[in-house]
Amino acid sequence: MRRSVHKPAKSQRRAGKVRAALSGDQIVREAIALIDAEGLDALSMRALAGRLGVEAMSLYHHFPSKAALLTAVSRAFSEEVAGRWVNPPKDWKERIIALGRGEIETILAHPNAVLLMTARSNPGGAGYITIEAMLRALSDAGLEPKACLLWSRSIISLVNGVGAFFVPLTAHADGDPPTPDPRLFPLTAEALAIRGKLSVDPYGVMERGLRPMLAAIEAEVAAKRARR
Amino acid sequence: MRRSVHKPAKSQRRAGKVRAALSGDQIVREAIALIDAEGLDALSMRALAGRLGVEAMSLYHHFPSKAALLTAVSRAFSEEVAGRWVNPPKDWKERIIALGRGEIETILAHPNAVLLMTARSNPGGAGYITIEAMLRALSDAGLEPKACLLWSRSIISLVNGVGAFFVPLTAHADGDPPTPDPRLFPLTAEALAIRGKLSVDPYGVMERGLRPMLAAIEAEVAAKRARR
DNA sequence: GCCAATTATCTTACATCGTAAGTCCAGAAG
DNA sequence: CTTCTGGACTTACGATGTAAGATAATTGGC
Structure with missing residues (x-):
């Protein structure tokens, strides 16, 4: 068991070529697309992750909770x-x-x-x-x-x-x-x-x-x- | 120990024949009390039933779904x-x-x-x-x-x-x-x-x-x- | 009073949800 | 190269709404 670092990402690399497969903005965009297409209730972490070709838990590296994600969508x-x-x-x-x-x-x-x-x-x-x-x-x-x-x-x-x-x-x-x-x-x-x-x-x-x-x-x- | 955190109904059954006397109005009243006391998120069918000394599924004989119950509460x-x-x-x-x-x-x-x-x-x-x-x-x-x-x-x-x-x-x-x-x-x-x-x-x-x-x-x- | 029919409740089970904990791997740093 | 590390993956758990069926309580007819 290693020491846990646990810090909400603030990194935001300025190296202009990082091709992150997943980014907070992209998640939010896809969440909006999902809501528009299938309604607010259809927005589950698994469904959203599926649309992004990713597993549900991966989203938690960009948002600490679903509530935080929804806040970002609202923003x-x-x-x-x-x-x-x-x-x-x-x-x-x-x-x-x-x-x-x-x-x-x-x-x-x-x-x-x-x-x-x-x-x-x-x-x-x-x-x-x-x-x-x-x-x-x-x-x-x-x-x-x-x-x-x-x-x-x-x-x-x-x-x-x-x-x-x-x-x-x-x-x-x-x-x-x-x-x-x-x-x-x-x-x-x-x-x-x-x-x-x-x-x-x-x-x-x-x-x-x-x-x-x-x-x-x-x-x-x-x-x-x-x-x- | 997987079950039976609460089981008032069974004791009632044993003790005699007193039934919970559940009515739609009573359910709605208790739902409002629960919401007032613990918030909207705390209103689950099981929690509400527990307050009424009843199992969750019993509520479905008075309301076809949780959404219908919420509509009744709103009413x-x-x-x-x-x-x-x-x-x-x-x-x-x-x-x-x-x-x-x-x-x-x-x-x-x-x-x-x-x-x-x-x-x-x-x-x-x-x-x-x-x-x-x-x-x-x-x-x-x-x-x-x-x-x-x-x-x-x-x-x-x-x-x-x-x-x-x-x-x-x-x-x-x-x-x-x-x-x-x-x-x-x-x-x-x-x-x-x-x-x-x-x-x-x-x-x-x-x-x-x-x-x-x-x-x-x-x-x-x-x-x-x-x-x- | 007794029995059948009806009604209300309970039991069990399942799919789905959010997410905690831990594993694993690819790429950056030395 | 090796090492570090951040992000994605796997597994698992408890809670939720509710479908299906078993079971008990109530009621109506005799």
């Missing part, structure tokens, strides 16, 4: 959102709307990952780009840090919720077929009936929900300035 | 929201705010179940009460069904997001400790620092985000009426 999605955010508008309101659009685009591009994207708020690393951009926009609006935090949360929730609404429902493989009784819940039944054939622009829906909030923020800042 | 939470919604206000805006308050109260009462409550939208059965109430309020506001559906989604997302924000973060045992680099993401780092010591009223935050949306709905209805 990759955040980066994708940031990537869609090309030449951000100067006006902070338009900037926030553009951010929201990128978020929804990414959700719709990876419908099977919607839970990952909406449930994990702290992706770490480069995943903070979008959060920082959001806070920056709110800060530019004139809010102080605490208000930035609270409003950002409201905005992100709204955007994610609208995005999630527009991913095609998964035909609920789980649980029940819970169609509401039209006599007890007439409006709900009608809403569910429309639900499928709804042809509206997700970004328009987001914007209609978002603009009133942005206007309220503007008014809040103006009011505080006037009071001072 | 129970919806019913709890409805239960908090005593004497609803006349004004549709106040009614929506009251609904949102009940939702957040329920989320905060069951912090470990926040994912269940926010991710499952179709609880079925009596769980539709709150959705129906929300749609009814929007309908009273003067919106037509399609607009009701879209706006309800925005409102629910906002409310759930604000509620989820205020559940104490679980120090997420999984994944990474993703503190952002303050040089790259100064605002994010600051926000995370405030995050813990934030003392604000969740309901106030919700209301501040919600009222602008409700005002926008009112304006939308008024505009359409004027146009006609």
Whole structure:
């Protein structure tokens, strides 16, 4: 038994020719491909390794646990959102709307990952780009840090919720077929009936929900300035 | 010693004829207790059965699958929201705010179940009460069904997001400790620092985000009426 | 009260999951 | 070359959801 070194790899050789068969990025890419193709539940360490032509345990040399892998995947999605955010508008309101659009685009591009994207708020690393951009926009609006935090949360929730609404429902493989009784819940039944054939622009829906909030923020800042 | 860590049923059988008297409602109640006490991940069929003095497979006579059980749990939470919604206000805006308050109260009462409550939208059965109430309020506001559906989604997302924000973060045992680099993401780092010591009223935050949306709905209805 | 039918529970078993521990090999360093 | 070492492989374990069937408790008919 030798002394165990046990250190999460930070090596990252800068020798430009190392042809590592497996890299963290490659694993994350393949994980996303698997999720897109077969759903979040299909992402097991063995299945993912199989796609990479490798055994399951090999993945643990790049991520300490499956949870860490999922965090990395979530971070990759955040980066994708940031990537869609090309030449951000100067006006902070338009900037926030553009951010929201990128978020929804990414959700719709990876419908099977919607839970990952909406449930994990702290992706770490480069995943903070979008959060920082959001806070920056709110800060530019004139809010102080605490208000930035609270409003950002409201905005992100709204955007994610609208995005999630527009991913095609998964035909609920789980649980029940819970169609509401039209006599007890007439409006709900009608809403569910429309639900499928709804042809509206997700970004328009987001914007209609978002603009009133942005206007309220503007008014809040103006009011505080006037009071001072 | 491979088995029989617990076997209460057998002793009961020996002692007499007292049976576990298992019912769907009781299972759901115990599931909620387990989630509240030990978290969502701790809810396994065996653990739940153990709490009920029963074997795991017995649960399958009341629910066809674990997913169905979770749906039933989610429905129970919806019913709890409805239960908090005593004497609803006349004004549709106040009614929506009251609904949102009940939702957040329920989320905060069951912090470990926040994912269940926010991710499952179709609880079925009596769980539709709150959705129906929300749609009814929007309908009273003067919106037509399609607009009701879209706006309800925005409102629910906002409310759930604000509620989820205020559940104490679980120090997420999984994944990474993703503190952002303050040089790259100064605002994010600051926000995370405030995050813990934030003392604000969740309901106030919700209301501040919600009222602008409700005002926008009112304006939308008024505009359409004027146009006609 | 007794027996058959029904219902709810238990037993056993299996495939799959995440992952701990240890083995093995190829390439870099001396 | 030899040695070191990092990454991939093998094996194994406990936990999970649940299918299939055995078994016990309850109920309804007489």
